[in-house]
Amino acid sequence: MPLFQFGTKTIEYELTRSNRRKTVSISVNQQGVQVVAPNTAEEQTIENILHRKGTWIRTQLLNFEEMKQSCLQRKFISGEKLPYLGRQYRLKVIKTNESIKPEISFYQGQFRAYVHTEIPEHQYRELLMPLYVEWVKHRGMIFTKDRMNKFSDKFQHYPNSIVIKDQEHRWGSCTPARNILLNWRIFLAPASIVDYVLVHELAHLKYMNHSNEYWDTVRMLLPDYEQKKEWLRVNGSTLNI
Template identity: 25%
Template sequence: MTRTAPLEQDILVLTDTDGTEIPVPVRRSARARRMLLRVDPVRGGPELVLPAGARIDAARTFATRNLGWLRARLAHLPARTSFVHGAVVPILGREHVIRHRPDQRGGVWRVEDPGGSVELHVSGAGDHLARRVTDFLKGEARRTIAPRAKLHAATLNRRVGRVTVRDTATRWGSCSSRGDLSFSWRLVLAPEEVLDYVVAHEAAHLVEMNHSDRFWALVERLMPDYSRPRAWLKRHGSKLHAYG
């Protein structure tokens, strides 16, 4: 029989039928209208969101009732890939193997062998390796996204304001009323056509700040076969948050 442990330090511990304990962080939200049990692909774990006035015993009952759903979602979370020596990281559709080179200088650089495999060499101390790889990927995202955004905007007779990259959790891209575009740097980990689709999507918002038929006609004008990368992002996008 499934049971729950008392709530301590904003953590609700659920005990599954096989004895496995699943700690579920609890967060109260003034904006929440109902209890919500979710799995955050960025953090790689569950979260229970409660309205401000929700009772803890009701939260236990709700979480326990949805334990089967939670178990299934956790089982399907993509495995995390840390930026360490030997890890394989996809960059625009090509796999790169991280190689720590503590004896070298120069930050991060690519090395491609005649057979076509690519390595990402990282100099410096080991405790700086993950940060250096992340900074490298952010730089690659900026260099890849900015010119594409300007090209798509020019096709639509629009001008782009600032183009920034961030580590966003809920959006792959956004467009402000001023024409500034912002993107998740993790798009550089996706196939190239997926990154290009998101850039085209946000460029279309420079004309239509909605998702009307007119908007999607603009996206199709910029990228006629956008349905394929759009489907890829829906199916595999959570995997991009499992790196680093």
Template identity: 35%
Template sequence: MNKIKLKNQEYKFKIIRSSRKTIGIIVNADQELLVRSPKRTSIRQIKSLLTQKEDWIIKKLAKMSEIKAPPKSKDFISGETFLYLGKEFKLKLAAEVDLNDIKVILEQDRMVVYYPAELEENKQKRKTAVRAQLISWYRSQAKIKINELINIHKNNLAVEPNRIVIKKQKKRWGSCSSKKNLNFNWKIIMAPIFVIEYLVVHELVHLIHPNHSKKFWQTVAEIIPDYEAKKEWLRINGRRLTI
């Protein structure tokens, strides 16, 4: 790992060399400083560029420090905390002798998962089954809430999406295709409802303005005047929305 002093403070940085022709500087959500560089670029050249960009780098590092870390890996056992609509629920596992399928039910501040008693014989199998059912439940809840919000706001915007798909997306919370299909990451259902509403409006407005132009954001603001606060919440807390 290489080191450089910026503003009287030492920072580590990693160099990733490839056949590219220019140097790219990246500060990721884990506050890592990465340099993508051509194969023959010297360390001296790289450090010179980093020094030139030190104001941007330090500002970016400070911005990334606000981002909350993802939760620890779950074991899917009673007592663990799961998010739903921005609220924390304690997981409660309950074995039922006469049950054939796994069920998820919210009971006050608990997320209760009822499962067939036979799964007690294999803890790993139970963990896999409970996780799969929780994801299925989250997806179904996301579909319900997102469709409710779409039905409200599509009339306000006078738009009509073609298809609405709830799926797993690695890097996006939502997207709008050229065929007017709206895609949403199922994990957004863990966020507060006001964040989900912002995301829905964001994608619906893309049916009018396909890019993030000034007109796009003006239209979003007409529906959600404080959209920037919702957008910022998602930037800071987005990595927490996972199981």
């Protein structure tokens, strides 16, 4: 595989040539860096573009490395990281002698959990995970309403309701009654991926199928939806705790 040097780091990338492309496209996923370039693009031109995007590429690679490590089931102990909208936030567990129920909050860029000193660590996940999920659902709903308003105003179609729940096999769905259901785990993904799922379901308010007209609507609302769709296909299995 070809390489390029960015600072002190040597980065591999997979290069694909295409006579259908007019510009160089760079993407990063769990498999690494993927470059699609026109047949006529010179290697030096490609390398120059990689260097210009070097900081972004390194950040994406680090994010995927964190995702791989986060696939291990969390124990909800101090020092672990919990995801939200594509970022990882450290968890700090605070033990207290006060007679309080376990609780979890987000403060100054980190999750904080409060548990009684007599609760053993092996019970933390059982007690704290439901609280974390409820936090994600609550914050996810705030995010969803804001983003959905933006897309709905452009599309001029509005759902009757939005529900965030635990869905085993779908990231989202749209019912005949014009209700949009979202899997809470989608809010572990980057915000742009959540946008794709919202647009995917919103377009179903007009087209309850996956016809050409449907995908044209998705593209109108989110021109680069294909990249988001592919990201979700490749990385969806990492969206868990």
